[in-house]
Amino acid sequence: MIESSLSQMGAALRAKKISSVELTQLYLDRISQLNPELNAYITTRPEASLAQARAADARIAAGTAEALTGIPFGQKDIFCAKDWLTTCGSKMLHNFVSPYDAHVISQFNDAGAVNLGKTNMDEFAMGSSNETSHYGSVKNPWDKARVPGGSSGGTASAIAARLCAAATGTDTGGSIRQPAALCGISGLKPTYGVVSRYGMIAFASSLDQAGPMGRSAEDLALMLNAMAGFDERDSTSLQRDKEDYARDLNKPLNGLRIGIPKEFFASGLGSDVAKAVEAAIAEYKKLGAVIVDISLPSTRLSIPVYYVLAPAEASSNLSRFDGVRYGYRAPEYTDLADMYEKSRAQGFGAEVQRRIMIGTYVLSHGYYDAYYLQAQKIRRLIAQDFVEAYKHCDVIMGPTSPSTAFKLGEKGDDPVQMYLSDIYTIAVNLAGLPGMSIPCGFGDNDMPVGLQIIGNYFDEARMLNVAHQYQLATDWHSRAPQGI
Amino acid sequence: MTWEIVIGLEVHTQLSTNTKIFSGASTAFGAEPNTQADAVSLALPGVLPVLNKGAVERAIKFGLATGAHIAPRSVFARKNYFYPDLPKGYQISQFDLPVVGQGSLTIQVEPLSGNAKPYEKTVRITRAHLEEDAGKSVHGESQGVTGVDLNRAGTPLLEIVSEPDMCSAAEAVAYAKALHTLVRWIGICDGNMQEGSFRCDVNVSVRKPSQPLGTRREIKNLNSFKFMQQAIDYEVQWQIDTIENGGKVQQATILFNPDTGETRAMRSKEDAHDYRYFPDPDLLPLEISEEWKERVRATLPELPQAKQDRYVNQLGLSAYDASILTSSREMADFFETVLAAVPNDAKMCANWIMGEVNAQLNRDGLDMAQSPITAQQLGGILKRIADNTISNSGAKEVFRTLWAEGGDADAIIEAKGLKQVSDSGAIEVLVDGVLAANAEKVAEYRSGKDKLFGFFVGVAMKASQGKANPAQLNEVLKKKLAG
Numbered sequence: 019m020i021e022s023s024l025s026q027m028g029a030a031l032r033a034k035k036i037s038s039v040e041l042t043q044l045y046l047d048r049i050s051q052l053n054p055e056l057n058a059y060i061t062t063r064p065e066a067s068l069a070q071a072r073a074a075d076a077r078i079a080a081g082t083a084e085a086l087t088g089i090p091f092g093q094k095d096i097f098c099a100k101d102w103l104t105t106c107g108s109k110m111l112h113n114f115v116s117p118y119d120a121h122v123i124s125q126f127n128d129a130g131a132v133n134l135g136k137t138n139m140d141e142f143a144m145g146s147s148n149e150t151s152h153y154g155s156v157k158n159p160w161d162k163a164r165v166p167g168g169s170s171g172g173t174a175s176a177i178a179a180r181l182c183a184a185a186t187g188t189d190t191g192g193s194i195r196q197p198a199a200l201c202g203i204s205g206l207k208p209t210y211g212v213v214s215r216y217g218m219i220a221f222a223s224s225l226d227q228a229g230p231m232g233r234s235a236e237d238l239a240l241m242l243n244a245m246a247g248f249d250e251r252d253s254t255s256l257q258r259d260k261e262d263y264a265r266d267l268n269k270p271l272n273g274l275r276i277g278i279p280k281e282f283f284a285s286g287l288g289s290d291v292a293k294a295v296e297a298a299i300a301e302y303k304k305l306g307a308v309i310v311d312i313s314l315p316s317t318r319l320s321i322p323v324y325y326v327l328a329p330a331e332a333s334s335n336l337s338r339f340d341g342v343r344y345g346y347r348a349p350e351y352t353d354l355a356d357m358y359e360k361s362r363a364q365g366f367g368a369e370v371q372r373r374i375m376i377g378t379y380v381l382s383h384g385y386y387d388a389y390y391l392q393a394q395k396i397r398r399l400i401a402q403d404f405v406e407a408y409k410h411c412d413v414i415m416g417p418t419s420p421s422t423a424f425k426l427g428e429k430g431d432d433p434v435q436m437y438l439s440d441i442y443t444i445a446v447n448l449a450g451l452p453g454m455s456i457p458c459g460f461g462d463n464d465m466p467v468g469l470q471i472i473g474n475y476f477d478e479a480r481m482l483n484v485a486h487q488y489q490l491a492t493d494w495h496s497r498a499p500q501g502i
Numbered sequence: 503m504t505w506e507i508v509i510g511l512e513v514h515t516q517l518s519t520n521t522k523i524f525s526g527a528s529t530a531f532g533a534e535p536n537t538q539a540d541a542v543s544l545a546l547p548g549v550l551p552v553l554n555k556g557a558v559e560r561a562i563k564f565g566l567a568t569g570a571h572i573a574p575r576s577v578f579a580r581k582n583y584f585y586p587d588l589p590k591g592y593q594i595s596q597f598d599l600p601v602v603g604q605g606s607l608t609i610q611v612e613p614l615s616g617n618a619k620p621y622e623k624t625v626r627i628t629r630a631h632l633e634e635d636a637g638k639s640v641h642g643e644s645q646g647v648t649g650v651d652l653n654r655a656g657t658p659l660l661e662i663v664s665e666p667d668m669c670s671a672a673e674a675v676a677y678a679k680a681l682h683t684l685v686r687w688i689g690i691c692d693g694n695m696q697e698g699s700f701r702c703d704v705n706v707s708v709r710k711p712s713q714p715l716g717t718r719r720e721i722k723n724l725n726s727f728k729f730m731q732q733a734i735d736y737e738v739q740w741q742i743d744t745i746e747n748g749g750k751v752q753q754a755t756i757l758f759n760p761d762t763g764e765t766r767a768m769r770s771k772e773d774a775h776d777y778r779y780f781p782d783p784d785l786l787p788l789e790i791s792e793e794w795k796e797r798v799r800a801t802l803p804e805l806p807q808a809k810q811d812r813y814v815n816q817l818g819l820s821a822y823d824a825s826i827l828t829s830s831r832e833m834a835d836f837f838e839t840v841l842a843a844v845p846n847d848a849k850m851c852a853n854w855i856m857g858e859v860n861a862q863l864n865r866d867g868l869d870m871a872q873s874p875i876t877a878q879q880l881g882g883i884l885k886r887i888a889d890n891t892i893s894n895s896g897a898k899e900v901f902r903t904l905w906a907e908g909g910d911a912d913a914i915i916e917a918k919g920l921k922q923v924s925d926s927g928a929i930e931v932l933v934d935g936v937l938a939a940n941a942e943k944v945a946e947y948r949s950g951k952d953k954l955f956g957f958f959v960g961v962a963m964k965a966s967q968g969k970a971n972p973a974q975l976n977e978v979l980k981k982k983l984a985g
Contacts, residue, residue: 098548111547118541120548217548224783252550253785331783334580337591338545342650354648358584381582381778390780 019044020180021496024089024237027183031088032078038088042071042132045090049135049181052502055162058176060095060153061103062135070132077130085240087130092176092185095136096143097228098217099123102133106219107141107151107169110339110346110365120217121249122186122228129244134182138172141367142336143193143221145169146439147429150369155426158201159499160465164423167197167439173231174201179502184232184241188218190225191324192419192443195455198231199418199468202457204485204495205231206238209475210450211256213242214249220335222328223254225447234495235456235485239264242478258476266483272306274484277411279314282442288421294459294467295417298488302415305487312407312414316399317445321437323400324444326380326393332370333377339365372433401449408474413484417442418468422461442470452478456485457494466494505708505742508715509674509734510666513681514659515691516635516699517560523634523658524551524594531697535640539652543637545589550784553578557658560690561601561632562790562798564660567688567805568627570605572795578632578785582778586650587637595661597779600631601788602660608807609680610825611673625677626665632788633659654698660690666705666715671734675727678702687806687831695725702730707751708741716741717751721758721765733758737765809834817841817848826856832870836877843881844888854884858898862905875904882911890971896920924971926978932970933978936962947983958983 019027019036030036046064053059067090074088098104098116100123105111119127126133140150148156148171156171158164159179166175170187174197177185187194189207198205206229213228220226230241242263249255278299283292303309341347341361348360366374380389407414419439429436446453451472458469469488473481489495522529525542542549565572579597605627612620637655641648662681668674682700685691693700702724707716721737724730736758741751754767781787804812806828813824827837833855840851859880863873883900886892892900892915900914915921923929936958937944947954958979963970 098546104547106547114547116547118546215548216550219547220784222783251552253552254783330780334582334592334778334780337582337584338547338589340584340586340591342586343544343589344546354586378778381780383776383778386778386780 020048020183021498023234024086024183024232024240027089028083028085028087031074032083034078038071038074038078038090038132039068041088042067042090042134045134045182048179052179052181056157056159056175056179056181057154058138058156058166058172058179058181059092059135060105060107060138060151060172063102066101067132067134070127074130074132084129086126086244088132089183090132090134091126092134092137092173092182093123093126094170094173094186094188095139096188096219097123097186098219099133099136102136104136104219105153106143107139107153108366108370109152112152112346114345118217121214121251122218122245125244125247131244137170137176137185140169140171140193141370142219142332143169143188143190143226144332144369144373146192146196146436147424147426148172148175148197149426149430150367152367157426158423158465159502160202161423161463163425164465165200165426167200167419167423169193169197170205170231171197174198174203174205177201177203177231177233178499180498184230184237186228186241186245187231188226188228189443189447189453190221190227190328191447192440194229194231195443195453195468195470196419196440198455199457199470200423200466202466202494202497202499203231203233204235204238204454204456205229206242206454206478206481207446207452208242208246208478209256209452210447211254212258212452212476212478213245214247214252214255216249216251216255220331222331223335224331225324225328227447234489235454235482236264236267236489238454239267239479239482239486242482261479263479263482266479267486269483269487270306271302271484271487274302274307274413275310275411276302276307277310277312277407277414279312279317279407279414279416281314281317282416286420286438286441287417288461290461291417291419291421291467294461295415295469298458298469299415301488301491305491310411312410314400314403314407314445316396316403319396320400320445320448321441323393323396323448324440325376325437326389327397327448329373329377330380330390331377333374333381336366336370336374341365369433397448400445404445404449404451404472404474412474413477413481414472416470416472418455418470419443422463422465422467446472451475452481454481454485456488457497458488458492459494466497504711505738506711507669507738508666508707508709508718509668509670510705511662511664511668511674511677512703512705513662513678514635514701514703515662515685517557517658517660517690518692519554519556519560519658521554521556522656523554523557523632524656527656529657531694533653535649535651536653539637539655543589543652543655545591551594551782553785553788554658557632558601558788558790559798560658561630561660562795563688563690563802564630564662564685565602565605566795566799566802567684568602568605568607570627570630571603572790573599573601573603574790575599576601576631576788576790578782578788579779580782583775585636585639586648587639587652587655589637589652589655593634593636594782594785595633596631599787600629601790602630604628605630607677607680607684609673609676611676613670613672623667623673623676625667625673628663628665630660630662633661635659666707671731671738674704674734675731678730679727683806683830688802689831698725701725704730704734706734706737706741708738708745716745717753719751719754719756719765719767721756722768724758729758729760732760732763733765736763740765803831806834813848819848819852823849823852823856827852830870836870836873839877840881840884843878844884847884847888850884850887854880858901874908875901879904879911886911886915890924890973891915891922892920893922893968893972895968896922920969922969922971923966924974926974929970929974929978930982932966933962933975933982936965937982944983948985955979955983
């Protein structure tokens with residue numbers, strides 16, 4: 019059952035071949051067994067999960083089940099979920115039990131899905147290795163000495179280890195796609211505004227976007243159907259008609275124009291990753307696609323632009339964590355300023371503090387124009403590059419990350435090296451475009467390689483079609499780590 | 503050597519929406535602490551602001567009422583600083599692109615000193631922008647602990663910034679009062695100063711004529727016009743003394759202490775915050791279409807200035823009467839309702855409202871909205887004066903009865919027998935009787951002692967038990983005395 023697709027699982031549940039309680043218990047048992055080592059979940063509440071499973075079974079019995087009813091999902095710990103500890107990977111929220119549901123959570127609840135637990139993540143989604151989590155590193159199921167990527171590392175690890183049917187992620191600079199690549203699973207970051215950010219703890223509001231992560235493009239389409247849609251509680255949520263993201267899955271790819279940006283294959287890209295990605299592109303040619311060479315000249319500035327804008331927004335977004343109303347407060351302090359300083363110095367980890375300081379700096383009087391405004395200008399140029407490119411192609415492909423999963427601790431004391439692992443994903447967030455990663459082979463160290471597919475605005479259905487056709491022709495996505 | 507005073511105001515008006523500017527929590531005043539603090543007011547992780555259109559419409563109304571440019575696109579920015587009553591660690595405000603651009607307000611200034619005459623002045627308004635209010639820190643509830651009440655956090659404010667166009671405390675107060683009248687007039691703010699719905703920050707500097715502007719100090723949070731005048735007077739004198747004694751005024755934020763009548767520095771420029779403003783990525787730019795603007799314009803009432811002009815030009819009232827009657831929306835509405843009962847007697851309506859009604863309101867410590875007599879009731883009385891049913895003194899009696907007991911004017915007139923005698927035959931009989939009984943006086947009058955006319959009026963009125971129509975009585979008396 020754990021190798022079944024979501025639609026197979028849904029069908030089995032509705033056919034009463036298995037109950038949601040049984041399926042949920044199956045995953046809970048796997049979590050008890052494997053999670054102590056993988057550390058993919060921060061919080062599980064078996065009783066709460068089973069209660070949801072019982073409700074799902076009742077709904078199935080009543081004949082009102084939907085596609086996801088009764089299927090157990092992991093939820094990234096960035097989403098507020100009522101009565102669930104919601105830590106965002108931080109000591110700052112070590113005691114925060116949310117009184118409300120994020121939009122994404124209530125969408126899954128409304129669909130009758132089961133919440134298996136809150137998955138581990140880099141603290142406040144700041145990191146590319148899941149090593150900044152206050153709740154400990156997550157291990158990559160393909161090699162437990164290696165990182166799962168980040169920030170949605172817990173989700174990626176849990177999916178690869180079959181500790182859930184699928185799970186949610188969020189992506190500010192690559193946080194869905196990079197861990198998906200490093201763990202050999204599929205992940206989609208939708209167009210900015212497609213999934214409501216309500217109840218998703220903000221890192222960089224203009225870049226954050228929630229999306230589905232799972233074992234196949236087909237699964238992602240079903241999940242996105244539940245997650246997407248206008249929400250008046252998020253002013254940046256887009257008012258669009260509901261669409262069926264699975265509608266184009268089976269379209270043939272004849273004549274599909276795939277843009278290959280030369281900048282994504284320049285120095286810095288691991289040769290094993292390049293080889294796997296090139297093989298995938300060759301496979302697409304076999305499927306009838308046409309390759310178009312394109313250039314995204316401004317994307318070379320993505321990392322510096324991102325590391326101005328994201329910290330600027332984060333420095334302000336994280337100001338609410340002040341120890342006054344909820345969350346961590348230092349046990350001892352002398353006055354108000356001391357309470358703020360100690361609570362934040364003790365409650366936030368090093369990477370979060372680094373970004374708050376960068377963000378505060380770039381917004382400061384006298385630096386704002388040189389950093390923040392300049393970065394906004396370049397952000398527009400980067401978006402313009404894509405607009406230009408999509409005049410010549412339908413989707414853009416390249417590597418998701420320059421290397422496969424690296425060793426735990428390997429990049430720990432070199433933030434810039436760490437930041438470079440998002441070099442191909444960040445431009446997509448800056449432009450607000452949809453992007454996804456699907457498995458396309460293995461590198462020299464037998465670790466998975468991800469193929470990045472970047473679509474035009476609102477072109478998720480086409481991207482899922484492109485990914486699904488590849489997954490019909492190959493089996494990289496159905497490989498499972500040994501011992502799982 | 504004389505000094506010139508330069509004053510500009512920043513006024514925070516609390517907009518009269520039922521819910522907060524970025525959430526659905528109530529804005530009602532006086533609730534138990536934190537009972538109106540929803541997830542957004544508490545700045546829980548993950549919550550997002552959603553702009554209240556009612557607040558925007560009130561801002562548009564203000565802009566239209568002051569002839570200002572309404573920005574087709576304005577931007578909300580975050581003003582970052584830490585304070586316990588600021589739950590997000592930033593205030594959502596507008597910075598370089600405010601919703602309302604340059605406008606103006608014409609004010610009537612009553613000089614405070616000597617015999618100087620009232621005059622009119624136009625104050626330029628620089629801008630007005632939307633922002634959210636902070637919560638309140640509550641000190642002293644228990645030892646060593648400061649409480650935080652977030653009921654007020656997120657209440658919509660329109661901050662109205664003037665040019666430094668005012669040259670005296672009198673002008674500053676006149677401007678503040680005119681603004682106070684206007685915001686209530688157009689229904690965007692309840693103007694309750696005790697509850698903090700209308701708070702003034704006053705920037706004051708002094709200079710020698712034709713010199714560049716002096717260094718200003720900002721008096722924060724004045725919530726009474728009296729304090730504003732006292733604070734400015736004190737501050738101006740302090741700045742002049744400081745400079746004349748060889749000192750220099752340093753830019754500072756200061757507070758006025760009403761108990762001592764003094765101002766004192768709260769923080770200097772050196773410890774001014776760097777607010778790190780940047781556009782709020784959670785909110786889209788605010789776009790106001792021509793169509794939206796026009797829809798709002800259609801809801802604007804006739805403005806005080808237009809009303810004043812109409813009262814003078816069409817109703818023939820004096821400028822003074824017109825300005826009093828337009829001093830508040832309630833007053834003007836009251837006047838116009840009374841006038842509807844007696845459309846040709848505007849002056850009588852004005853006299854009654856500014857005289858009898860105001861005097862009683864003052865005596866009872868009430869404002870117009872609380873008047874025990876409705877405008878319809880007063881109109882009912884005045885109608886009976888106009889159609890000669892009752893005399894002026896009879897009307898006053900009806901008024902006093904209505905004030906104290908309520909009821910209907912006509913019923914009171916009937917019950918108290920106040921109907922005056924307007925039957926000319928009856929008055930002639932009455933006058934004949936009076937003249938017959940006072941033949942000697944009639945002879946004296948006819949021989950030239952005109953002053954006796956009043957005597958005859960008095961006797962005749964008494965004989966009628968005060969019910970004779972005075973005008974008719976006068977007429978008949980004059981005729982009969984002439985012989």
